[in-house]
Amino acid sequence: MSDFFKGIDKVRYEGPESTNPLAYRYYNPEEIVLGKRMDEHLRFALAYWHSFAWEGGDPFGGRTFERPWFDSEMEGAKLKAEVAFELFELLGVPYFCFHDADVRPEGETYAESTKKLNAIADIFEEKMAQTGTKLLWGTANLFSNRRFMGGAATNPDPDVFAYAAATIKANMDVTMRLKGENYVLWGGREGYETLLNTKLDKELDQLGRMLSLVVDYKHKMGFKGTILLEPKPQEPTKHQYDFDVSTVYGFLKKYGLENEVKVNIEVGHAILAGHTFEHEVAMAATHGILGSIDMNRNDYQSGWDTDQFPNNVPEVALAYYHILKAGGFATGGTNFDAKLRRQSIDPVDLLYGHIGGMDTCARGLKAAAAIIEDGSYDAFLEDRYAGWNDAEAQAMLKGERSLEDITARVERDNINPQPKSGRQEYLENLINRFV
Amino acid sequence: MSDFFKGIDKVRYEGPESTNPLAYRYYNPEEIVLGKRMDEHLRFALAYWHSFAWEGGDPFGGRTFERPWFDSEMEGAKLKAEVAFELFELLGVPYFCFHDADVRPEGETYAESTKKLNAIADIFEEKMAQTGTKLLWGTANLFSNRRFMGGAATNPDPDVFAYAAATIKANMDVTMRLKGENYVLWGGREGYETLLNTKLDKELDQLGRMLSLVVDYKHKMGFKGTILLEPKPQEPTKHQYDFDVSTVYGFLKKYGLENEVKVNIEVGHAILAGHTFEHEVAMAATHGILGSIDMNRNDYQSGWDTDQFPNNVPEVALAYYHILKAGGFATGGTNFDAKLRRQSIDPVDLLYGHIGGMDTCARGLKAAAAIIEDGSYDAFLEDRYAGWNDAEAQAMLKGERSLEDITARVERDNINPQPKSGRQEYLENLINRFV
Amino acid sequence: MSDFFKGIDKVRYEGPESTNPLAYRYYNPEEIVLGKRMDEHLRFALAYWHSFAWEGGDPFGGRTFERPWFDSEMEGAKLKAEVAFELFELLGVPYFCFHDADVRPEGETYAESTKKLNAIADIFEEKMAQTGTKLLWGTANLFSNRRFMGGAATNPDPDVFAYAAATIKANMDVTMRLKGENYVLWGGREGYETLLNTKLDKELDQLGRMLSLVVDYKHKMGFKGTILLEPKPQEPTKHQYDFDVSTVYGFLKKYGLENEVKVNIEVGHAILAGHTFEHEVAMAATHGILGSIDMNRNDYQSGWDTDQFPNNVPEVALAYYHILKAGGFATGGTNFDAKLRRQSIDPVDLLYGHIGGMDTCARGLKAAAAIIEDGSYDAFLEDRYAGWNDAEAQAMLKGERSLEDITARVERDNINPQPKSGRQEYLENLINRFV
Amino acid sequence: MSDFFKGIDKVRYEGPESTNPLAYRYYNPEEIVLGKRMDEHLRFALAYWHSFAWEGGDPFGGRTFERPWFDSEMEGAKLKAEVAFELFELLGVPYFCFHDADVRPEGETYAESTKKLNAIADIFEEKMAQTGTKLLWGTANLFSNRRFMGGAATNPDPDVFAYAAATIKANMDVTMRLKGENYVLWGGREGYETLLNTKLDKELDQLGRMLSLVVDYKHKMGFKGTILLEPKPQEPTKHQYDFDVSTVYGFLKKYGLENEVKVNIEVGHAILAGHTFEHEVAMAATHGILGSIDMNRNDYQSGWDTDQFPNNVPEVALAYYHILKAGGFATGGTNFDAKLRRQSIDPVDLLYGHIGGMDTCARGLKAAAAIIEDGSYDAFLEDRYAGWNDAEAQAMLKGERSLEDITARVERDNINPQPKSGRQEYLENLINRFV
Ligand SMILES: [Co+2]
Ligand SMILES: [Co+2]
Ligand SMILES: [Co+2]
Ligand SMILES: [Co+2]
Ligand SMILES: [Co+2]
Ligand SMILES: [Co+2]
Ligand SMILES: [Co+2]
Ligand SMILES: [Co+2]
Incomplete structure (x- = not known):
């Protein structure tokens, strides 16, 4: 045993309220x-x-x-x-x-x-x-x-x-x-x-x-x-x-x-x-x-x-x-x-x-x-991409539709997608509930 | 013909000495x-x-x-x-x-x-x-x-x-x-x-x-x-x-x-x-x-x-x-x-x-x-990597030698490579001769 | 009253445990x-x-x-x-x-x-x-x-x-x-x-x-x-x-x-x-x-x-x-x-x-x-600079000593200051107790 | 005389055409x-x-x-x-x-x-x-x-x-x-x-x-x-x-x-x-x-x-x-x-x-x-600020006009300044004639 750390004891978990600078307040290995x-x-x-x-x-x-x-x-x-x-x-x-x-x-x-x-x-x-x-x-x-x-x-x-x-x-x-x-x-x-x-x-x-x-x-x-x-x-x-x-x-x-x-x-x-x-x-x-x-x-x-x-x-x-x-x-x-x-x-x-x-x-x-x-954050994320679960969307994604097929559908159905809020601030607040 | 560029003539090449701001001094298409x-x-x-x-x-x-x-x-x-x-x-x-x-x-x-x-x-x-x-x-x-x-x-x-x-x-x-x-x-x-x-x-x-x-x-x-x-x-x-x-x-x-x-x-x-x-x-x-x-x-x-x-x-x-x-x-x-x-x-x-x-x-x-x-710049570069043209170097590079083969050679020949100048300043000066 | 925010009520303080995304969890004006x-x-x-x-x-x-x-x-x-x-x-x-x-x-x-x-x-x-x-x-x-x-x-x-x-x-x-x-x-x-x-x-x-x-x-x-x-x-x-x-x-x-x-x-x-x-x-x-x-x-x-x-x-x-x-x-x-x-x-x-x-x-x-x-953070800071409260230090700081005076003292007392830990990590941990 | 630079002669000016890497091509002290x-x-x-x-x-x-x-x-x-x-x-x-x-x-x-x-x-x-x-x-x-x-x-x-x-x-x-x-x-x-x-x-x-x-x-x-x-x-x-x-x-x-x-x-x-x-x-x-x-x-x-x-x-x-x-x-x-x-x-x-x-x-x-x-560059610059040489402009600049004075003049003369080109590209080209 060297004396390099003389006087310093093994660091232990003491919980968030501890004011001991040589204790863990959050790291509790067995938790x-x-x-x-x-x-x-x-x-x-x-x-x-x-x-x-x-x-x-x-x-x-x-x-x-x-x-x-x-x-x-x-x-x-x-x-x-x-x-x-x-x-x-x-x-x-x-x-x-x-x-x-x-x-x-x-x-x-x-x-x-x-x-x-x-x-x-x-x-x-x-x-x-x-x-x-x-x-x-x-x-x-x-x-x-x-x-x-x-x-x-x-x-x-x-x-x-x-x-x-x-x-x-x-x-x-x-x-x-x-x-x-x-x-x-x-x-x-x-x-x-x-x-x-x-x-x-x-x-x-x-x-x-x-x-x-x-x-x-x-x-x-x-x-x-x-x-x-x-x-x-x-x-x-x-x-x-x-x-x-x-x-x-x-x-x-x-x-x-x-x-x-x-x-x-x-x-x-x-x-x-x-x-x-x-x-x-x-x-x-x-x-x-x-x-x-x-x-x-x-x-x-x-x-x-x-x-x-x-x-x-x-x-x-x-x-x-x-x-x-x-x-x-x-x-x-x-x-x-x-x-x-x-x-x-x-x-x-x-x-x-x-x-x-x-x-x-x-x-x-x-x-x-x-x-x-x-779970609410993960649920939000799933929901945001849920449209891709539809059959036609999956067909596009898997390569079962050509550029011409897709164009024909856009013209036929007059697809004109409306933007949806990205909800960045909402998500930042949600995450801040946990940190 | 619109009058948007009224009074501006076709831009022509006049050479490096030209002081005409509406002439090319270097761009000479047919050169x-x-x-x-x-x-x-x-x-x-x-x-x-x-x-x-x-x-x-x-x-x-x-x-x-x-x-x-x-x-x-x-x-x-x-x-x-x-x-x-x-x-x-x-x-x-x-x-x-x-x-x-x-x-x-x-x-x-x-x-x-x-x-x-x-x-x-x-x-x-x-x-x-x-x-x-x-x-x-x-x-x-x-x-x-x-x-x-x-x-x-x-x-x-x-x-x-x-x-x-x-x-x-x-x-x-x-x-x-x-x-x-x-x-x-x-x-x-x-x-x-x-x-x-x-x-x-x-x-x-x-x-x-x-x-x-x-x-x-x-x-x-x-x-x-x-x-x-x-x-x-x-x-x-x-x-x-x-x-x-x-x-x-x-x-x-x-x-x-x-x-x-x-x-x-x-x-x-x-x-x-x-x-x-x-x-x-x-x-x-x-x-x-x-x-x-x-x-x-x-x-x-x-x-x-x-x-x-x-x-x-x-x-x-x-x-x-x-x-x-x-x-x-x-x-x-x-x-x-x-x-x-x-x-x-x-x-x-x-x-x-x-x-x-x-x-x-x-x-x-x-x-x-x-x-x-x-050509002197390209020659420098070729020369810098010339060692890789050797047979043993090529064998290493092509995967004909294993880590153990190479290690054995290092030990046997007591390989102890000496660094060579990278010549950055020399090269910068060389390039500056042309720009 | 416009209907721009229709359906949204006045935002109130509900405390850190609230999961209402339209409530304050920390901003409590009268606290x-x-x-x-x-x-x-x-x-x-x-x-x-x-x-x-x-x-x-x-x-x-x-x-x-x-x-x-x-x-x-x-x-x-x-x-x-x-x-x-x-x-x-x-x-x-x-x-x-x-x-x-x-x-x-x-x-x-x-x-x-x-x-x-x-x-x-x-x-x-x-x-x-x-x-x-x-x-x-x-x-x-x-x-x-x-x-x-x-x-x-x-x-x-x-x-x-x-x-x-x-x-x-x-x-x-x-x-x-x-x-x-x-x-x-x-x-x-x-x-x-x-x-x-x-x-x-x-x-x-x-x-x-x-x-x-x-x-x-x-x-x-x-x-x-x-x-x-x-x-x-x-x-x-x-x-x-x-x-x-x-x-x-x-x-x-x-x-x-x-x-x-x-x-x-x-x-x-x-x-x-x-x-x-x-x-x-x-x-x-x-x-x-x-x-x-x-x-x-x-x-x-x-x-x-x-x-x-x-x-x-x-x-x-x-x-x-x-x-x-x-x-x-x-x-x-x-x-x-x-x-x-x-x-x-x-x-x-x-x-x-x-x-x-x-x-x-x-x-x-x-x-x-x-x-x-x-108070422990402020106390640390005061203590770090405490040496400047000494009379001689104050005299230097106030301009009562010339470069020659100070040099003479350094030579006479053979001043050879030893560095002290800046304690950055300690201070970061200390601050982290409060945020 | 050490032998650190052995074989290297005094560096001399040889002009822009020199290909000697140990000569000056531009630095000519007495020029x-x-x-x-x-x-x-x-x-x-x-x-x-x-x-x-x-x-x-x-x-x-x-x-x-x-x-x-x-x-x-x-x-x-x-x-x-x-x-x-x-x-x-x-x-x-x-x-x-x-x-x-x-x-x-x-x-x-x-x-x-x-x-x-x-x-x-x-x-x-x-x-x-x-x-x-x-x-x-x-x-x-x-x-x-x-x-x-x-x-x-x-x-x-x-x-x-x-x-x-x-x-x-x-x-x-x-x-x-x-x-x-x-x-x-x-x-x-x-x-x-x-x-x-x-x-x-x-x-x-x-x-x-x-x-x-x-x-x-x-x-x-x-x-x-x-x-x-x-x-x-x-x-x-x-x-x-x-x-x-x-x-x-x-x-x-x-x-x-x-x-x-x-x-x-x-x-x-x-x-x-x-x-x-x-x-x-x-x-x-x-x-x-x-x-x-x-x-x-x-x-x-x-x-x-x-x-x-x-x-x-x-x-x-x-x-x-x-x-x-x-x-x-x-x-x-x-x-x-x-x-x-x-x-x-x-x-x-x-x-x-x-x-x-x-x-x-x-x-x-x-x-x-x-x-x-x-001189053309400096002349451009002078010209760009020439308006400030006018008497009223100088009076403003020297503090001889108050905010109210200036406002009164803006209202009276219905001042409505039109922007002028900053000519950045022209100036960059002008400078490039010399470098
Ligand atoms: Co800003
Ligand atoms: Co601002
Ligand atoms: Co520096
Ligand atoms: Co410096
Ligand atoms: Co690193
Ligand atoms: Co690393
Ligand atoms: Co771009
Ligand atoms: Co681009």
Whole structure:
């Protein structure tokens, strides 16, 4: 037991009236919501990188956090793991997620890096057994090292593609060993800084090939988890190929992977792409590729990825509504891809951030469940489209009528449709009854 | 001959040194560029709506233009047509484009509207024969009338779908009669104002069906033109389903239409979607769906569609570079989907706007051709990806190596790729030699 | 009594548990909050233009609303007034606001327009006496008529300045007659569409002069209300001179008007300027120019002014917190500068919009009051800056120490300040206890 | 002589036809433009930080550049200075600019940091004498060290204010010793990350005091240079107090400093604030506070500060037009606050970046001069406002007419102004003749 969180006790549910800043007011894991435990709905995970590896830097200033594991190699990595599992236990989160680069120091060679990764995986295996914490997903960081500055799979240099492929294999192996429930790919540098030096067609083909390699390896190894792509429109690059959910869907269709790969949707990335988070969730559900979520928020006045902890219940509620309507998470979950503000330098701030985020999600989930249980919202929606249940409408929709058939009917019946109120304000008020 | 443009002569090419504001300084139709006449490269078209139907209103003020054809019905429509063809001739543009709603008054019924449309088409047919002006494309306006306020193909009311289908048929018929080279669909209301009242899956299926109806009808009628979708991310709706080129590509793949339909890319819509115009052009070429362009510009400080005439040569040059590299336009062309500022109220302003736009495009085209003829830029690009021509790289790319094969090679050869300069500044300077 | 709202009863407070969509769940006018009635805190006003004059058009489509008063002149204006006061009574809002252009038809001449305005004012006077509804503010619409297309006070044509000045006088006269509590100026066209045709210095001087004329006239007439400028960064123009609160403050200082004029801050305009609404409120309070608010919301994914009814309680709560801390409204109030979505075409939608907006504000106000009553948030803030209460700190702040004095102390005492946590997540959680 | 730029010769002017990527095509220092040498117009300066201290990191990846001076302390700082002056000479730029933090390593204490700064200043002094390179401005970096994470002058801790004040003094002293022509303050952390933990009024007063201290010290020391504030709306903080030129003007007025302090306007910061660069330049000229410029560009599709080298001549031309119209630079100049893309890792890329930037500025300056020499644009502008030269218009503008006087005249003369075309497209075409 490290003394990093000295004096901080396990966080417990105390109910909405609690004024204890280190208690949950809404997250009550065993509470039953729509027939299932709250923790099984939400499937919270902590992200290793933001909470334990990020140093508090920004483009205009360096490290603000002082963590005893910084600036030391494998010893630091072990202490970091110890503290990480202490936080998982203090918060009672069932899952965690990792990138190789935030759990182990980089080696001089691929082989050495892989060896270090495996050594940390040994520690994780032990800690997971001790604490019961599970792995939601693993991933390879293919963007921080300078070798990836011009892309990983989409690099003009095929050796970088090869190095990236090998790195993915190492991380898939660890993820499988640790019984991870998903494997994630985020293409932070799979895009371009300037179109001037870029061949789009070549790079997309490279990216498609890499994803096919991953899917093939998954099947060969009998991995039952889900392969997830995480869309983001830009940052670090000017343009990223996995721009948003719809773009990723087109990419998967192009390379025949739409039944093999799903998406991990991050709130902040949705905002940067010009969408609401609930839009991206609903669009993924529509395309059958909703996998998991990276929960955070983006500052609406900032043009970069702020990865803040969520705090707006009405927004979070709408997202969980769509997740619930899509059947809830299968292998996915709610990963906090959120970091403390760089001025929140104390260990206790790590608690405040996650407690607030988890309570916001729990409130949102309960609100979404209440909307569904009440039923009036869903009934409104059914009713709005009810006309399409008619036989002639169905015939049109199924392709049993040609443009000429339909035109003939319009002329014959002098069809002259009258608009009906969209009732947006009514619906906003209705939703506000539950949030 | 109306007296609308009284005193204005046919615009002629006078060369870069001319100070005549009513002359072309760069657009010289018969000048040969890369072995082809400039007018055959550019294939300029004028848009009927912005130049003749738009009244100068904005959300905070009404009509500023005074046109003798406003406020009268068929007589106005006829005068409008007369003036339009006068402008086509004054400018010497080979093509025009139209929406039904900007060429004919709306009737009380579908049948009446169609009759009026056909009457105007008679006039067009005659004028086209007289003047030699051709039709680049026609389209149906499925967004201005209040019946379409909740969508056309994606309306919750199937009668609106039917009415829209019939309207499309009427416009396709006129387009075919006038030997239009393309038919365009822009889904201005095919999206949502609030996700709260929207079923995404249903609406996308409706939209896919409508597009299939159009494609089927095209084939049945033997129309040889191209069906084009015009992407736009938002405005008038909060979210439009044809968000950008990549989204449209995924949509076409979903409904099996990627070999039947191409895109008409508008500069301003690219900007609103968070892309450069050249990105959208290059992405469409990569996906094999580059059809035509709507040339204009968007103010970078405004969050709505400003549809201004282009004036920045370096930007336009990059777009034509990608068009030329993709083989140039087939049935497509350069349509000025651009409108005068609402304070530019004089007839002569219509000349200034188009002259400036056409000269900007001509300069851009010539710059793009010079880049290609010089060859050093293309050579740089080939060289940057040359490593992928190696046998082992090709084997990886073609799927002849598994993740394990590649990993074994990385370990065996201790592959440790070193980054190479991306040379962005060098390339920007190189391009600046030509613009 | 018109039959426009036939079948709709006066909206009453029924408490949070009510499921009646035509009842208030939070707005309870006589409820005491921080020692004052809720209606006296909020001082709700309805905006005439959005609710009664706007036709549902947008840049891509015309009128969607069907109101019996459209398309008729003075008769329509009278019916409109009748229905407006019916809505004021149904909702129980104490105030309204108007622009001349939305209450009377435009005349052929200035004199005629003024006559019509005065005729409508007669009706208002009578209705106000009957119903007890009061006027929060009046204003002149100096942006819709084409004469103002190039600016009103900032027009290159001094005759437009003169016409605008006269129009302001007419509206101030009516506002004074109706005992308006404020007079507002929003400079919708006081800016530029292109800097190319603009002399900034001249136009700012013209604008400063106009505002001085207004202030002089106010004093001459003994008007006790407040003169308010409403900042907005753009739209309709590319750039507006009253960009945001800080810009307006600089403008007022430039022309010596900072003690004469305050601001009317609109939520949507704050968002368009890249700020939160609470930022603008707090900045105005800091500069001593907080006057009144235009309550609405802007869609975070849209780049134009959406003027939607507010529905996000946490956001509204923060704004009212700053208003309460600044002492609450003096002559100002909460004007709903909000319009129905153009698909919300039924009379009852006008009720839904305002009920939702009023309930959102009432919840926000109560949350803000609870934060203040609880006291822990304010205590945190005091404590954070407590170091500045020390004598030496005060001496620095008051200018009693020079740069050299301070440097000498830093060197002598080897001052080496250690950063303290900013506690952002803690504070967000704390605030979330109340919203 | 280091071997960092081995094999690279002094960059010379070779004219527009040159294809040598290491030659100037437009920057010809001694060429006379509007009666003055080009180098005296442009007054180019290189920024030490981006070119020599920045390591190529971004929020998702670390150092990409390999510079022999990284990771060593004073020895590195000396080598860095040597290479810096080599680049100044290779490029032939007359000026440079520095922050303390990019020229010297940080010490353990204020005294030690100052000592190191002074030691580097000794080297600079010697190099400047040898090479003739001059100092455009110096500044203190009050944002990178973690002590400033919560602000420098605006920190809740008065000790941080004191430390910042002392640091400014040290940098002013060095700037004066090196005969710097200006002293700059950029408030990177003078703002807030969350309004929740912020007292705006207190922080603004602190900032005003700090600026007064600087002005007082300047006068005491007899420094003849200009004190410059550099506006930026956000990044690193969510909101910065020096948001844009207009905000800074209001701030200066508030604290009575508008005659003491001018602005250093950065292109990228203008874009982030929602303005064009020429807007900010023209606004500063209007307010009499135009000082100097930080030349770069921001990617229009990125929401953060990209600090790229400029490459769009038409945009740069408009900025220099306004600078020339304001009389050109006095103590200010054109500082390249621009950095290589992180993939541009070779020493020669430093040459490409600056050559391209300098040529873009030179082309822009020549275009601006040609617009002025041609005269038709300025004549248009004069003519547009000519009505204001009339006696009655002047009387209104000067305050010799009251609102009642003006209204009486409008009524008496039945003034009914007719709109005139704003001629935006004509003007855009006119400008395009010169760029
Ligand atoms: Co993520
Ligand atoms: Co993120
Ligand atoms: Co278009
Ligand atoms: Co457009
Ligand atoms: Co308003
Ligand atoms: Co508004
Ligand atoms: Co700068
Ligand atoms: Co910058």
